[in-house]
Amino acid sequence: MKTRASKGEPEMASSSAPELEKESSRVRDRKLSVIAKIVPVSVLINALNGVFVSYLFWNYGHNTALLIWCGTNLLYCGSMLLDPRLLRWTVETKTPWLYRSILFRAPILGVIWGSLPWIVWPTHTHGDALLVGIIVNGMIAGGMMRLSVFPQAAITFGSVAAMLVTGAAFKASVQTGIAALVLETSFIVFMGKHITSHVDTIVESWSSTEAAAQAAVEQRLRDPLTGLPNRFACNQRLEAMLGEAKPVSILLLDLDRFKDVNDAHGHAFGDYYLQSLSRRLSNLIGSRGTLCRTDGDSFVVLVPSKEAVEVLDLAQLCVEASKETLQIGNIVISGELSVGVVFASGQPPDALIPEAELALSEAKAAGRRQIAVFEPRMRKQAQEWRALQAELSRAVEQGEFRLVYQPQVDLQSNQLVGCEALLRWQHPDKGLLAPGAFIDGLADDLAERVGWWVLDEACRQFGAWRDDGLDVGQIGVNLFETQFRSGQLGARVRDALLRHRLPPNALELEITETITLHHHDAALAPLRSLRAAGVKIAFDDFGTGFASLSMVKRFPLTRLKVDRSFVRDLGLDLHDDAIVRAVLAMARALNLDVVAEGIESEGQAERLVGLGCPIGQGFLFGPGLPPTDFTRRYGRAQIRDAA
Structure with a gap:
């Protein structure tokens, strides 16, 4: 009977779905944990900074206060930048904005806020200085928001503006300082809520990253030519079945003399034939097992059964399916599968495939389209042969x-x-x-x-x-x-x-x-x-x-x-x-x-x-x-x- 290969690719085996879901969930949880930690930490740190700066301005004057505050801020930022946990967290969660916000904070706070009082106060009134501080901070915070820089940077610079205003206000009078402190607290709370309100937006902005992660996992588990699970996915599925103490048998299918097909008709024809055969085998096996492509012309079927009659019957059906001819133009060929069978009986996962390979070698030695079941003597013969x-x-x-x-x-x-x-x-x-x-x-x-x-x-x-x-x-x-x-x-x-x-x-x-x-x-x-x-x-x-x-x-x-x-x-x-x-x-x-x-x-x-x-x-x-x-x-x- 002649059959022409149908279009389409076999679906990815369901065994890869848990890995995809697990990877996506892991990435999503890590990103949400970043947001959950940054919002309260940012509000708390900036509130404490405000009180600290206010105290310095009240007791030591603006010059001394700014020197002390800038020095401690630089040490704080520097320690964060050198923290390997932060760097690893940034890389693993793909959140470079976190590192950028700290890099921005350290030099800008040290230069702008350290130099601004000396530029303004020597020749102007305190009111002029406060006005300049508010305008500059508003421009910086607003500009960063417009440039879609993460709101953490905006809350940082907005909070610093409030700190500086509060400190200068306390220097002018207690009443002015208290009023400024109230405004600063309100500002921090407002910005914290603003960041929190952006959680959904931020998560959506990472959807492309999650899609890329899913694609990477999918590519790692899928054979690009046939769409079947690859060797990596096959090993994962085998380990899972053995870990659940399920009965497992392995069929190792290999095309006899497939190299002759490639030599005679070209690799493109050989690839098309492999795709056709994989579809045929997928339809044949169905729910009776998981079909994987593990090598150029080799396939593995993981069968959740150790009933010899059932397993060997499926092996014979695979051999018969390979005999069906494929016609492309004037070229008509039929395949020849040999099958090695192994029944899992306490062997570790990494021993089962090699045993199936020994059985396959026995089948090929017996001729074409043969089936052989692994026996312990084959291992001894292989050792002697090596x-x-x-x-x-x-x-x-x-x-x-x-x-x-x-x-x-x-x-x-x-x-x-x-x-x-x-x-x-x-x-x-x-x-x-x-x-x-x-x-x-x-x-x-x-x-x-x-x-x-x-x-x-x-x-x-x-x-x-x-x-x-x-x-x-x-x-x-x-x-x-x-x-x-x-x-x-x-x-x-x-x-x-x-x-x-x-x-x-x-x-x-x-x-x-x-x-x-x-x-x-x-x-x-x-x-x-x-x-x-x-x-x-x-x-x-x-x-x-x-x-x-x-x-x-x-x-x-x-x-x-x-x-x-x-x-x-x-x-x-x-x-x-x-x-x-x-x-x-x-x-x-x-x-x-x-x-x-x-x-x-x-x-x-x-x-x-x-x-x-x-x-x-x-x-x-x-x-x-x-x-x-x-x-x-x-x-x-x-x-x-x-x-």
């Missing part, structure tokens, strides 16, 4: 790999016609190891390094044999898939042939079904170029696995190597005889050579000769040997007699 990788890294650095060479012979004449270079590991404790003991531990980067070493060392040894007059015919070298993907295959092969002075037809590159299945026609250009130059290309283990006959048509092959599983029972199993006969007939029709692998008895060799197989390889003619033993044992002698 230890093996560490040993292999050391082996690469210390040069512990070796090559042995197995002869390939003409089955009728018994003459040496070639050899295959086989990789071995000279382990410091376990001795010489065959590839079966370590090949799976060669990660891509290590496999590539080892592969290039094998190519160069095999060409070097073949060149040395040629220099010594030994005609081996040709040498076969196995390729790792990572060498094929590197984009360096053509250049590396040409460089090795040139450096060791070998003709191209002396080298045969052996490829496996892993390479043939994973690469499209455009990726075959390096092989076609090498084939045109004379390098031979062999299809190893032919007839096994998933490789189809179309691979024989697509790849620039020169030889098929019949797998040992078809040779073992020749003469005993009619099916094996028929398969080998069919392969030989096809190879003759396509003008391809054939090599039969795994020949261990004279009967097998004779049967292959009777079927028309020209070349054989196996323990009957000799195992893989080090270069010196290979030279000493075979040389130009008859191979079967020497063995």
Whole structure:
């Protein structure tokens, strides 16, 4: 069934709503607490300042009073500016006006109110000074209000004006001072109420800040491409479910070979496919779980259940949903999901996802569209695999790999016609190891390094044999898939042939079904170029696995190597005889050579000769040997007699 992706994005999972509400509430509470503290504190401080200044003017005269008051005010403001709690409070609540009001207060009070009496009183009357003070303070307070500076600044300067007027009034007469003090108190109360009346306005002015905070939280919890909860939100939700002692199971979904989609159709198409798949999975899962996107092509489903039948049924539905095709223009693709499952049973949250990843690796190793449930043995196997990788890294650095060479012979004449270079590991404790003991531990980067070493060392040894007059015919070298993907295959092969002075037809590159299945026609250009130059290309283990006959048509092959599983029972199993006969007939029709692998008895060799197989390889003619033993044992002698 073909489906086209619908428009729209999946909704954000409800698990992120509490975090958004909590963050908004926290910001709002902090801001209201600032207002609640500033209004009464401002009124109280300025009232006390008024009484203090009045007392100074009454007892010590205006010059001394102003000096003392300005000094204490500067110390007060300075201590506030240096208070780390105030600075942290200002930053956390996003209220820079608080710090600005103190910065304004200190220098302006120190300069204007400290210098004003000396400017006015020496040449004018007290009344003139009072008038100037009232006008200047009114202009400053009004201007700051017009400029939308927080009313705290206005109450500060307005209160200071009232203080100065009261102090000067007491200097003139007690009655005038009392009247001014009453006016000052009324003014402070009025301004306090004015600020309080602006609380709603102030809170509204912060709405944009709250919206920004909500957007930041939302962005932190949401995957931008699919709109699903991201890894961070997934971990939060998982911890919450475990903290509430709820049953939890985890499905880790991963797209098989999604990189091929991006390579073939571009990242924009890949992104569109991920969006379509996420919508499809969201609709499928519904209220049965929480779908999250945790990585490029990986999704997690948190299922509030530990019923195996229910959980595995949901996993299978996800796999089936991925099979539905998506069509965009002329491009039609279907996905392949593998699933790792883990049932929570007392593990800490940070252990569950890694266990799901181990189960996913097991599923992928079993093939495409598979489901695997975590078992404790997987953890042990992963630990052993990591230890093996560490040993292999050391082996690469210390040069512990070796090559042995197995002869390939003409089955009728018994003459040496070639050899295959086989990789071995000279382990410091376990001795010489065959590839079966370590090949799976060669990660891509290590496999590539080892592969290039094998190519160069095999060409070097073949060149040395040629220099010594030994005609081996040709040498076969196995390729790792990572060498094929590197984009360096053509250049590396040409460089090795040139450096060791070998003709191209002396080298045969052996490829496996892993390479043939994973690469499209455009990726075959390096092989076609090498084939045109004379390098031979062999299809190893032919007839096994998933490789189809179309691979024989697509790849620039020169030889098929019949797998040992078809040779073992020749003469005993009619099916094996028929398969080998069919392969030989096809190879003759396509003008391809054939090599039969795994020949261990004279009967097998004779049967292959009777079927028309020209070349054989196996323990009957000799195992893989080090270069010196290979030279000493075979040389130009008859191979079967020497063995």
